[in-house]
Amino acid sequence: MYAGIGIVVLLAMVFGGFAITGGALGPVMEAIPHEMLIIGGAALGATITGNSLHELKGIGAGFGKVFKGPKHNKQDHIDAIVLCTKLMKILRSDGPVALESHVTDPKNSPIFAEYPRLLGNHALTALICDTLTLIVVSSGTLEVHAVEDVMDHAMKTHFHEESEAQHALQGLADALPALGIVAAVLGVVKTMGSIDKPPSILGAMIGSALVGTFMGVLLAYGMVAPLAGRLKQVLDQDEMIFQAVKQVIIASLHGWPQPLVVESARSGLGHAFRPGLSELLDALRGR
Numbered sequence: 641m642y643a644g645i646g647i648v649v650l651l652a653m654v655f656g657g658f659a660i661t662g663g664a665l666g667p668v669m670e671a672i673p674h675e676m677l678i679i680g681g682a683a684l685g686a687t688i689t690g691n692s693l694h695e696l697k698g699i700g701a702g703f704g705k706v707f708k709g710p711k712h713n714k715q716d717h718i719d720a721i722v723l724c725t726k727l728m729k730i731l732r733s734d735g736p737v738a739l740e741s742h743v744t745d746p747k748n749s750p751i752f753a754e755y756p757r758l759l760g761n762h763a764l765t766a767l768i769c770d771t772l773t774l775i776v777v778s779s780g781t782l783e784v785h786a787v788e789d790v791m792d793h794a795m796k797t798h799f800h801e802e803s804e805a806q807h808a809l810q811g812l813a814d815a816l817p818a819l820g821i822v823a824a825v826l827g828v829v830k831t832m833g834s835i836d837k838p839p840s841i842l843g844a845m846i847g848s849a850l851v852g853t854f855m856g857v858l859l860a861y862g863m864v865a866p867l868a869g870r871l872k873q874v875l876d877q878d879e880m881i882f883q884a885v886k887q888v889i890i891a892s893l894h895g896w897p898q899p900l901v902v903e904s905a906r907s908g909l910g911h912a913f914r915p916g917l918s919e920l921l922d923a924l925r926g927r
Contacts, residue, residue, distance in 0.1 A: 643706050643870055650862050671848035675855050678823040683812060686819075690811070695804050702805030706870050710877040710913075711761065717913045719755045720764070720881050721888055721905045722923050726751055727772060728892035728901075736776040743772040761881075763798050767791065768885055775893075784893045791886045798882075802875055809868035813860045820856015824849045880909050898924070 659665050688696065705711075712720075731739045742749040746769050752759055759765055771791055775782060827849020831842060887905040896904070902920050909915075915923075 641707065641709075643867065646866065647863060654858065654862070667844060667847055668851055671851040672855065674848070675820075675823045675827075675852040678826060679816070679819045679852065679856055679859070682819045682822060683816060686815060687808065687812060691804075691808055695808060698801075698805040699808050702809065702871050703867070705874045706867050710874050712757070712878065712881050712913070714913045714915060716757055717881055717884060717909055718915050718920060718923050719758055720885050721902055721920060723751065723755050723758060724768060724885050724888035724905075725892070725898065725902060725924060727768070728889060729898075731772070731775065732892070736779055739772060740776045743769040743776060764882060764885065767794055767798075767882060768889075770794070771889060784890060787893060788886070788890050791889070795879075795882050795886065799875070799879055802878070803872070806868055806871045806875060809864055809871060813865035813868055816860035816864060817853075817856045820853045820859075823852030823856065827852055877910060877912070880913060883908050 655665060655668075658668070687699070691699070727739060727742060730742070742751055746752040746759065746765055752765070771787060771794075774790065775787065827845065831845040831849060834842065834845060837845075884905040887908060888901055891901040891904050899917075899921065902924065903917055906914060906917060906920055
């Protein structure tokens with residue numbers, strides 16, 4: 641929502657300020673479609689050239705994330721900690737056999753069924769289930785640091801794939817000023833071909849060419865770069881729930897007391913999603 645508001649404010653201030661100071665919007669508006677055809681077409685072509693279909697779909701999904709915000713809310717982070725704590729309690733008290741049915745078939749697990757929003761995050765569910773399945777098939781004999789390494793590797797791969805759209809957007813932002821210059825140069829070439837025209841016509845043609853430079857810079861630093869930055873913020877916030885899950889599993893395998901386990905997971909969450917310790921302990925007690 642705020643991204644949309646920001647774009648509206650940006651356009652209103654730039655074009656409104658230009659008009660208030662005596663600038664004529666007519667020639668600018670007339671030139672924008674032609675300049676954007678060049679700049680936008682070049683940007684689209686460069687983006688297609690530099691990315692596979694998977695990354696292109698990711699860029700589209702990235703725009704959705706920018707406007708929707710983080711995937712999970714505060715309650716989801718509480719639920720993730722509570723879910724993993726319950727699973728680790730089963731492992732500790734009843735053994736790997738009792739845990740097996742839950743982690744090998746989470747869709748039919750009564751524990752996972754309590755948290756349908758978490759089940760909808762397939763990457764998060766896979767991290768939990770794959771890690772605990774390793775522990776189950778090894779009968780709990782794996783070294784804790786080995787489990788942690790496996791989780792870190794899985795998360796690193798997932799986060800790398802998720803960040804590809806952000807890198808592509810940032811690369812596009814870096815390229816747009818140069819693409820604006822391309823449009824401007826073509827406009828100057830067109831103008832030079834009409835050098836015998838009256839000054840009023842030449843002035844309009846040169847002004848139209850300069851709109852290309854203007855649009856390239858405006859799109860780069862006013863829109864695409866901020867969108868890329870916002871996408872990175874959203875991805876960083878989406879990462880927190882994975883870190884909380886990892887912390888619960890690893891701290892539990894170390895044999896830490898339950899209050900210390902949940903506090904270690906809670907303290908790693910950002911303030912926007914971090915519940916109070918009492919709130920989290922109440923959720924574990926089912927209150």
